[in-house]
Amino acid sequence: MKSYRKELTFRTSTRRAFMNITPQIEDALSESGVREGLCLVNAMNITASVFINDHESGLHRDFERWLEKLAPEKPHSQYDHNGYEDNADAHLKRTIMGREVVVAISGGKLDFGTWEQIFYGEFDGKRDKRVLVKIIGE
Numbered sequence: 001m002k003s004y005r006k007e008l009t010f011r012t013s014t015r016r017a018f019m020n021i022t023p024q025i026e027d028a029l030s031e032s033g034v035r036e037g038l039c040l041v042n043a044m045n046i047t048a049s050v051f052i053n054d055h056e057s058g059l060h061r062d063f064e065r066w067l068e069k070l071a072p073e074k075p076h077s078q079y080d081h082n083g084y085e086d087n088a089d090a091h092l093k094r095t096i097m098g099r100e101v102v103v104a105i106s107g108g109k110l111d112f113g114t115w116e117q118i119f120y121g122e123f124d125g126k127r128d129k130r131v132l133v134k135i136i137g138e
């Protein structure tokens with residue numbers, strides 16, 4: 001069995017952003033040489049997410065509005081976590097949007113359902129954040 005590990009680093013210019021990272025995961029899969037197996041992709045930071053959904057900008061604006069209703073960034077004083085930090089909303093948004101995804105690898109390709117793409121969700125950006133890619137198989 002082959003095992004492959006790679007860390008990707010992302011730094012967004014805004015506090016919140018969604019990025020389609022499918023091309024970077026496909027590059028990692030190609031580097032791994034794995035044809036049949038599993039690919040795990042997880043955020044290595046507790047204020048960022050990795051999730052699968054549609055690459056459609058209207059949907060991404062809907063996510064942003066929905067998350068702001070559930071866990072509005074401001075006022076910062078509404079959260080117990082916000083003493084030393086001001087990112088309680090980002091922890092909550094990350095929990096809703098998820099930490100990781102696992103995608104089957106079949107015939108050397110990510111075995112997606114219709115319209116599925118892998119996204120990085122940033123909720124407390126403007127600094128380097130890491131994403132782990134772990135691929136196992138043969």
Ligand code: ZN
Binds near residue numbers: 081088
């Ligand atoms: Zn925090």
